[in-house]
Amino acid sequence: MITKTIFAGFGGQGVLMMGYTFAQAAMMEGYHVTYLPSYGAEVRGGAANCTVAVGDEEIASPIASEPEYLVIMNKPSLLTFQNRVTHGGVIFLNTSLADIKPTRKDVTVHEIPLAEIAETIGVPRGQNLIMLGAFVRKTSLVSPQSCLKSIEERMKGKRGAAWESNRRAFMAGYEWGQSK
Amino acid sequence: MHKKVLMSGNHVIGEAAILAGCRFYAGYPITPQNELAEYMAEHMRKTPGGIFIQAESEIAAINMVLGAAAAGARAMTSSSSPGISLKQEGISFLACDELPAVIVNIMRGGPGLGNIAPSQGDYFQATKGGGHGDYRTPVLAPAHIQELADLTMDAFDLADRYRTPVVILADGMMGQMMEPVIFKTPPPRQYDESYVLKGKEMGKSRFIRGLILDAIRMEEHNWKLYRKYQVMAQKEVRYEAHLIEDAEIVIVAYGTAARIAKGAIKRLREEGYAVGLLRPITLWPFPEKELREIAKKVNSFIVFEMSTGQMLEDVKLALEGRAHIDFYGRPGGVIPTPAELAKVIAYKARRNER
Amino acid sequence: MKKVYSRPKSLKPTKFHYCPGCGHSTVHRLICEVIDELSIADRTIGVCPAGCAVIAYNYFDVDMIEAAHGRGCAVATGIKRVLPDRVIFTYQGDGDLAAIGTAETLHAANRGENFTIIFINNAVYGMTGGQMAPTTLTGQFSTTTPFGRSEKLDGYPIRVSELLAQLPGTVYIERCAVNSPLNINRTKKALKKAFLYQMDNDFGLTMIEILSQCPTNWKMSPPDACRWMEEVMMKEYPLGIIKDVTAIKGAE
Numbered sequence: 190m191i192t193k194t195i196f197a198g199f200g201g202q203g204v205l206m207m208g209y210t211f212a213q214a215a216m217m218e219g220y221h222v223t224y225l226p227s228y229g230a231e232v233r234g235g236a237a238n239c240t241v242a243v244g245d246e247e248i249a250s251p252i253a254s255e256p257e258y259l260v261i262m263n264k265p266s267l268l269t270f271q272n273r274v275t276h277g278g279v280i281f282l283n284t285s286l287a288d289i290k291p292t293r294k295d296v297t298v299h300e301i302p303l304a305e306i307a308e309t310i311g312v313p314r315g316q317n318l319i320m321l322g323a324f325v326r327k328t329s330l331v332s333p334q335s336c337l338k339s340i341e342e343r344m345k346g347k348r349g350a351a352w353e354s355n356r357r358a359f360m361a362g363y364e365w366g367q368s369k
Numbered sequence: 370m371h372k373k374v375l376m377s378g379n380h381v382i383g384e385a386a387i388l389a390g391c392r393f394y395a396g397y398p399i400t401p402q403n404e405l406a407e408y409m410a411e412h413m414r415k416t417p418g419g420i421f422i423q424a425e426s427e428i429a430a431i432n433m434v435l436g437a438a439a440a441g442a443r444a445m446t447s448s449s450s451p452g453i454s455l456k457q458e459g460i461s462f463l464a465c466d467e468l469p470a471v472i473v474n475i476m477r478g479g480p481g482l483g484n485i486a487p488s489q490g491d492y493f494q495a496t497k498g499g500g501h502g503d504y505r506t507p508v509l510a511p512a513h514i515q516e517l518a519d520l521t522m523d524a525f526d527l528a529d530r531y532r533t534p535v536v537i538l539a540d541g542m543m544g545q546m547m548e549p550v551i552f553k554t555p556p557p558r559q560y561d562e563s564y565v566l567k568g569k570e571m572g573k574s575r576f577i578r579g580l581i582l583d584a585i586r587m588e589e590h591n592w593k594l595y596r597k598y599q600v601m602a603q604k605e606v607r608y609e610a611h612l613i614e615d616a617e618i619v620i621v622a623y624g625t626a627a628r629i630a631k632g633a634i635k636r637l638r639e640e641g642y643a644v645g646l647l648r649p650i651t652l653w654p655f656p657e658k659e660l661r662e663i664a665k666k667v668n669s670f671i672v673f674e675m676s677t678g679q680m681l682e683d684v685k686l687a688l689e690g691r692a693h694i695d696f697y698g699r700p701g702g703v704i705p706t707p708a709e710l711a712k713v714i715a716y717k718a719r720r721n722e723r
Numbered sequence: 724m725k726k727v728y729s730r731p732k733s734l735k736p737t738k739f740h741y742c743p744g745c746g747h748s749t750v751h752r753l754i755c756e757v758i759d760e761l762s763i764a765d766r767t768i769g770v771c772p773a774g775c776a777v778i779a780y781n782y783f784d785v786d787m788i789e790a791a792h793g794r795g796c797a798v799a800t801g802i803k804r805v806l807p808d809r810v811i812f813t814y815q816g817d818g819d820l821a822a823i824g825t826a827e828t829l830h831a832a833n834r835g836e837n838f839t840i841i842f843i844n845n846a847v848y849g850m851t852g853g854q855m856a857p858t859t860l861t862g863q864f865s866t867t868t869p870f871g872r873s874e875k876l877d878g879y880p881i882r883v884s885e886l887l888a889q890l891p892g893t894v895y896i897e898r899c900a901v902n903s904p905l906n907i908n909r910t911k912k913a914l915k916k917a918f919l920y921q922m923d924n925d926f927g928l929t930m931i932e933i934l935s936q937c938p939t940n941w942k943m944s945p946p947d948a949c950r951w952m953e954e955v956m957m958k959e960y961p962l963g964i965i966k967d968v969t970a971i972k973g974a975e
């Protein structure tokens with residue numbers, strides 16, 4: 190089976206990094222993976238998105254016309270992508286930057302107040318990893334351990350203060366997912 | 370053996386080239402291949418003897434590559450469609466001078482400025498010579514990132530073996546997309562250095578030139594090149610045959626289009642259609658014999674391209690009327706879904722049955 | 724008896740194909756004399772152009788490569804970067820250097836590429852039969868300015884040396900001529916200086932512009948061509964050092 194996710198928001202929110210971290214974690218678990226970022230004129234004006242496909246078989250197209258999952262970091266991205274998600278799919282919504290609800294009634298919506306959680310744990314820049322934690326908990330596409338390893342890899346194995354903040358952010362999201 | 374990493378196509382080409390001993394890169398910014406030039410800018414400086422030049426134009430870049438190749442370096446340039454048009458002068462000179470070089474085309478929508486979306490509109494340009502004069506270049510068309518890494522390394526060997534420019538033809542999606550890749554450790558470069566200009570040193574002075582005013586001697590040179598191309602056509606054809614054994618319909622597609630085709634085939638097989646794929650990996654030389662072989666058993670072919678039908682002509686030439694050939698194409702940077710392609714093929718299959 | 728004149732060693736014993744009175748032959752000889760005097764024939768690589776000098780490799784007994792029209796500086800860049808300890812020169816005419824190859828020339832100069840351009844300015848396209856060159860003088864007749872070059876219709880003659888002298892990447896530019904024994908001697912000195920600079924440094928473009936007679940397309944006898952150059956052409960293209968920061972560098 191192949192599962193596709195679109196991660197979307199604006200540049201600076203760590204959207205591409207979120208997708209990459211997830212994709213790398215899936216790769217470490219031995220899955221077939223593709224990661225396709227938006228590029229060129231698409232990202233002028235500040236929008237950023239990427240598509241990650243994960244599967245136990247060869248992936249034909251890295252593009253998601255009907256993704257199973259949508260990870261939405263702001264309101265414009267919700268408006269752009271909400272109609273793409275497949276029937277019965279799931280939207281992860283950052284309610285801190287999207288004050289509207291999805292119009293789709295045939296999908297599950299997880300509303301996550303990223304700014305609030307980030308403030309509580311004292312990691313204001315960790316919102317993308319909080320989201321990733323919640324995403325991983327709810328989808329079970331990869332294990333949290335692989336995700337943490339992927340984050341560590343990205344930080345070239347340095348386990349300093351930055352690593353600790355990142356781990357905390359990811360785990361806060363993961364636990365949020367558990368509680369809901 | 371290197372460890373498995375998740376990398377974009379553009380970066381993979383750069384890394385594979387450096388591992389293969391490429392020490393000279395010149396290029397000019399154009400989307401969607403900028404990440405390759407950027408990778409080279411960073412990593413060539415870190416590589417002993419590595420040279421990176423951001424050229425003032427595509428024309429300058431390819432001519433710098435020509436100079437570097439003449440001086441004995443493994444040299445590469447890259448661009449996207451409009452930029453490759455500009456490079457044709459230099460590619461023609463490389464072919465005539467019999468100098469090895471690798472040229473990467475990360476295709477985008479065209480003609481003209483077109484757009485920056487993935488497309489396959491440069492097939493004719495790449496496989497039919499591209500520039501002026503009577504020549505060919507081997508054209509390698511990867512369909513996934515691992516293959517992109519392997520073919521980039523192979524491209525340098527091919528270039529050396531036949532002393533020819535070699536084209537890697539991929540599209541914006543291959544350039545931008547990331548997939549897991551394990552880099553091989555290529556064997557050390559082996560080539561006949563006799564053509565390299567270093568200054569005559571203790572020996573006799575040499576020259577590299579393409580101007581041959583005497584028609585008979587120019588003709589001789591043309592036939593010499595032609596014989597070389599014949600050897601390549603004999604020895605260098607590569608392709609992938611996917612689910613061909615029991616196929617009643619065979620899709621012919623390359624690169625990104627072949628990936629889409631595989632997705633479509635999966636769906637079609639579930640619906641009971643016996644569909645297979647022939648994926649040329651070398652677009653020139655083209656797997657003509659292989660196609661003809663398949664046509665002994667299969668009567669229905671569908672060429673699928675992200676263009677209005679260019680490889681289609683080579684399939685027709687290869688099959689010479691031996692089978693029914695359909696075509697489906699999406700030019701301009703549109704990438705159809707596997708579902709769309711499956712629908713089209715199912716429709717054509719039903720229609721052909723009637 | 725003392726031998727006062729002989730063929731330079733690095734000039735092949737081939738008969739020149741150039742027209743009688745053409746400046747190319749003289750310049751070729753001068754380059755070869757300099758190569759011999761500096762003992763660099765074993766490590767010199769020349770880049771020849773499209774134009775009358777396209778088969779210059781038949782005359783120079785050093786490694787040579789032919790560049791596409793205008794691309795000499797790009798090809799030389801590629802060679803010099805790969806082989807920084809070799810002596811590299813391009814041999815380019817006015818059309819090659821200042822029309823179709825303007826971008827390559829300007830940017831090689833701007834990068835301060837460490838090779839030497841030998842720029843032959845004869846104010847006309849010789850090989851193709853006498854069309855207007857970027858350096859053709861105002862009012863000068865050519866096959867594509869049959870009524871004389873008009874500034875309004877055809878633009879102005881370009882002074883490439885002065886143009887390139889503006890760039891910090893150029894270190895030594897001199898305009899010479901081969902119309903008289905005196906000027907020929909000066910040309911040789913300039914060529915030698917450019918090569919010497921290149922050999923001792925790893926940065927900085929050197930260029931010697933050489934006004935060269937094309938009696939055929941000027942439609943003059945060789946002596947008249949030499950006189951016309953002195954009386955008319957040098958008004959537009961005055962001889963002398965245009966830029967020289969080599970001495971300053973040496974003093975530091």
Ligand code: SF4
Nearest residue numbers: 741742745775849937
């Ligand atoms: S046409 Fe002019 S430049 Fe060319 S060889 Fe004759 S005299 Fe020399």
